[in-house]
Amino acid sequence: MEQLLESGKYSDFTIICGAKEWKVHRAIICPQSEYxxxxxxxxxxxxxxxxLDLSAEPPxxxxxxxxxxxxxxxxxxxxxxxxxxxDLDSVTAGxxxxxxxxxxxxxxxxxxxADTGPEPPITQVEVPSxxxxxxxxxxxxxxxxxxxxxxxxxxxQAAKYFIDGLPNKWTYDNWCLMESVDEKTAPTxxxxxxxxxxxxxxxxxxxxxxxxxxxxxxxxxTMELEFLRKHATNMSCEISALNTxxxxxxxxxxxxxxxxxxxxSKRNSVKGSIEVxxxxxxxxxxxxxxxxxxxx
Numbered sequence: 117m118e119q120l121l122e123s124g125k126y127s128d129f130t131i132i133c134g135a136k137e138w139k140v141h142r143a144i145i146c147p148q149s150e151y152x153x154x155x156x157x158x159x160x161x162x163x164x165x166x167x168l169d170l171s172a173e174p175p176x177x178x179x180x181x182x183x184x185x186x187x188x189x190x191x192x193x194x195x196x197x198x199x200x201x202x203d204l205d206s207v208t209a210g211x212x213x214x215x216x217x218x219x220x221x222x223x224x225x226x227x228x229x230a231d232t233g234p235e236p237p238i239t240q241v242e243v244p245s246x247x248x249x250x251x252x253x254x255x256x257x258x259x260x261x262x263x264x265x266x267x268x269x270x271x272x273q274a275a276k277y278f279i280d281g282l283p284n285k286w287t288y289d290n291w292c293l294m295e296s297v298d299e300k301t302a303p304t305x306x307x308x309x310x311x312x313x314x315x316x317x318x319x320x321x322x323x324x325x326x327x328x329x330x331x332x333x334x335x336x337x338t339m340e341l342e343f344l345r346k347h348a349t350n351m352s353c354e355i356s357a358l359n360t361x362x363x364x365x366x367x368x369x370x371x372x373x374x375x376x377x378x379x380x381s382k383r384n385s386v387k388g389s390i391e392v393x394x395x396x397x398x399x400x401x402x403x404x405x406x407x408x409x410x411x412x
Contacts, residue, residue, distance in 0.1 A: 117144070121186045129156070130167045133178045145185050150266035173261070181261050184270050190258055192251060249289060252281050253296050259308060260300035271307070279311045286315045286323065291332050298336055313342060320347045 120126070124139025131138045146153045155162055162168045170178050180190040255278040262270030283290065297308045316323055316333075323329045324347060333340045 117186045118183065120144070121182060128166060131170055131178065131182065132167065133170045133173060133175045136175050136179075138179075138182055140182065140185075145182075148185050148267055148269060152265065177257060177261055180258060181265065181267070181270065184258075184273075185267070188269075189273070190270075192254055246289070248281065248283070249292060252278055252293055255281065256293070256296045256300055256308060263301065263305070275307050278308055282311055282315060285319060286312075288328065288332075290315075294336060294339070303338060309339065313339065313346070316343055317346055317350060320350060 120141060121138065127139035127141055129140050129142050129145070131140055142152070142156050146156050155168065157163070184190045255274045259271055259274035259278065262268070262274060294312060297312065301308060320343075333343060
């Protein structure tokens with residue numbers, strides 16, 4: 117199937133994105149996408165011209181979408197393409213050298229600055245995200261593409277890849293994922309928000325105590341409210357479970373206390389006088405039985 121996409125043989129529809137175009141087949145794309153079904157079955161200009169311009173989308177996103185329609189999977193091309201190749205050591209060394217040269221020149225630099233105006237601010241270099249974060253962002257993008265063009269299987273696969281790739285603990289670096297989900301998906305779509313919420317709740321007490329977390333989550337009011345509600349529910353359940361445990365322990369203590377009282381009662385029932393009868397002369401050489409009472 118991928119060969120048909122690459123060759124365009126027997127195609128009956130064209131998708132354009134900037135300088136790129138793909139010769140596609142309605143029989144392949146329409147059954148998987150309600151968007152393309154409606155478009156191709158309508159009297160729209162695109163249907164009559166057998167051509168659709170998707171130049172508003174990044175070309176690699178469109179390519180990945182089409183590859184999914186033809187192969188059932190997509191690649192990591194977009195995320196790899198977005199990651200810049202920056203030698204941080206070289207950048208740092210260059211900034212240090214520039215600072216040193218400025219200090220050594222002294223007054224001469226000040227005179228030059230007076231002639232040429234203030235120096236432009238040093239551009240801050242943004243450290244690239246980790247490959248894991250980039251992959252997760254890529255899955256968010258593909259989920260959003262599937263949502264826009266109503267490709268349910270693409271949404272399902274992208275969501276699965278996203279959930280499977282999430283870390284076990286929420287860290288500051290993960291906030292870019294929440295920002296991407298918030299930007300690219302509808303506020304009512306909980307598919308990608310729910311696993312993020314579960315990550316928060318798994319470490320709810322620690323995160324709730326973090327001022328940094330509270331400041332960041334406040335940027336997403338709906339998620340913040342939901343987190344507070346669920347966190348309070350979880351705390352209530354934990355308190356209820358603790359109360360139940362304490363009640364069981366108290367019940368066990370009461371049972372033990374009752375057992376001790378029963379044993380004490382039995383001991384009291386046998387406590388008393390034990391009469392021992394002796395024959396013969398025991399005291400004073402008297403030939404008569406004598407009763408001796410022993411008290412316990």
